Amino acid sequence: MTALPEQASRYEAVIGLEVHVELNTRTKMFCGCATDFGGQPNSRTCPVCLGQPGSLPVVNRRAVESAIRLGLALGCDIAPVSQFHRKNYFYPDMPKNYQISQYDVPICLRGSLTITTAAGEHRVGITRVHMEEDTGKSLHVGTSGRIHGADYSLVDYNRAGIPLLEVVSEPDIRSAAQAQSYLSELRAVVLALGISDAKLEEGSMRCDANISLRPVGHTVFGTRAEVKNMNSIRSLGRAIDYEIARQTDLLIAGEPVVQETRHWNEDAGTTSTLRVKETTEDYRYFPDPDLIPITPAAAQVDALRAALPELPAAQRARLAQDHGLPREQAATLVAVGLAPLFERAVAAGAAPVDAANWLNNEVVGWANERGADPTGVPLAPGDLAELTACVADGTLSKKLAREVLDAVLAGEGSPRAVAAERGLVQISDTGALTAAVDAALREHADAAQRVRDGNDKAIGALVGAVMKATRGKANPALVNQLLRERLSGVDDGR
Amino acid sequence: MSLSTDDVRHVARLARLALGDDEIVALQAQLSDILAYAEKVGEVATGDVPPTGHAYPLADVLRDDEPRPSLPPDAAVATAPQAEDGRFRVPRIVDEA
Known part of the structure; x- marks a missing residue:
């Protein structure tokens, strides 16, 4: 051409x-x-x-x-x-x-x-x-x-x-x-x-x-x-x-x-x-x-006209209007056929934007990997609501929540039950993280020094070390906060 | 209405009939006569009659969507000139370009 x-x-x-x-x-x-x-x-x-x-x-x-x-x-x-x-x-x-x-x-x-x-x-x-x-x-x-x-x-x-x-x-x-x-x-x-x-x-x-x-x-x-x-x-x-x-x-x-x-x-x-x-x-x-x-x-x-179901255009408009979803998100939900599950999850207490994100990304991805139709995913509306609540209240990080979702879809139980069973609950307790934070500062003293010298990006290595030590369960925001407290103060754990 | 020999050739090709030139000339006359005869119907005043494909005063004979037994597969192909693996065997479909 x-x-x-x-x-x-x-x-x-x-x-x-x-x-x-x-x-x-x-x-x-x-x-x-x-x-x-x-x-x-x-x-x-x-x-x-x-x-x-x-x-x-x-x-x-x-x-x-x-x-x-x-x-x-x-x-x-x-x-x-x-x-x-x-x-x-x-x-x-x-x-x-x-x-x-x-x-x-x-x-x-x-x-x-x-x-x-x-x-x-x-x-x-x-x-x-x-x-x-x-x-x-x-x-x-x-x-x-x-x-x-x-x-x-x-x-x-x-x-x-x-x-x-x-x-x-x-x-x-x-x-x-x-x-x-x-x-x-x-x-x-x-x-x-x-x-x-x-x-x-x-x-x-x-x-x-x-x-x-x-x-x-x-x-x-x-x-x-x-x-x-x-x-x-x-x-x-x-x-x-x-x-x-x-x-x-x-x-x-x-x-x-x-x-x-x-x-x-x-x-x-x-x-x-x-x-x-x-x-x-x-x-x-x-x-x-x-x-x-x-x-x-x-x-x-x-x-026959009176018995017509809600058509996609009307459904998209309604999802956007009633639940405050961005148009794109509403369009994806309708296109993948997950609008009914979305509405039941919202009725069960899920935050709309969070529920739509989980459905459009993780749940559709899960179905695609298996060559399955997303409309048939084995996910109860209440479980999706529970999952979004766990992320919102800090019980689960986004990363842990993905692992929990996989287990829920595999039929292992509700999100909270799976998290408890697998010990996946996010560590959001300062006391429980202090030891890991101090250890990271000791083992990566050079990175700690770079942060003190003004290289803010160097904190990533320290956060990574804490996450590794806690097998991904630490609350990243809290780890960040604890590290900064230590690095800005005189007490650097030595 | 009078058909040309080209019309006859065209219709023969659509019907997959191999006709000789003498047959085409004969059929040109015969088909033209038949059409002229059918055109007599057009002489009747039907301006106020809607066109129809049927003479029956019937509409909407419908069937419920309930399955009925099909033929046994052997019976389906039993009268086929050629069959293979339960399928109808037919000559190749598209002529070589």
């Missing part, structure tokens, strides 16, 4: 995202096959999801409710009449030679999602949310192990027919950072609704990006490329940055951008041509004659 900054800055990126959300219903979109993960290939298939002649699809009520709930959360209009269409194509990931989707009458239209980046708040329009079915999984057999150069493919239809919602944004996104923020916020909304586990790494949430460039100030869109296969929010950002640079180079060189589908290669950090884009007409959408319209009654929509 060789574009000079001044040339590149003549262009602006126009980005729209298509996000697929795999719903966590128990059964598929149009048949009663279970949606479990794993198991034998094709063990969760039936005549409907295998597209056998004479079989009839019937719509999953809960999938429709999930679609309406997501639409309402995104401020969409819920279509009073919506219809399923067949999207026809030759590709063996669907056994029917078509995918059941929605076309001109999707269930949700015209919403928006507000995102926050370093540049401030930005509203991204939602064009539509529609229902469709997931495809099967192909295993490409051949020396390359990839789709290109495979000798043949083996297809498992266990995933075929699992309900998906496709959320299509307006081309309102201008940068990788905005795209990442949008995806992250949409994921948070989906998690708050509880309609999907929304794991990008495992494919239960997938994001495709339509990216084009145009000269700054122009309103006509350039030719776009659709980029697929980003398996994390970080990958989405990298892929968009790469694609912007690639298209910038083409435009500066006077070469055309080809309308095509491109594949993001995570390891190489590049995109490459997957297939030249088929035009919409080639899919020959037509109303599925096996499926009759969906007509949500206004009363049903109102009931």
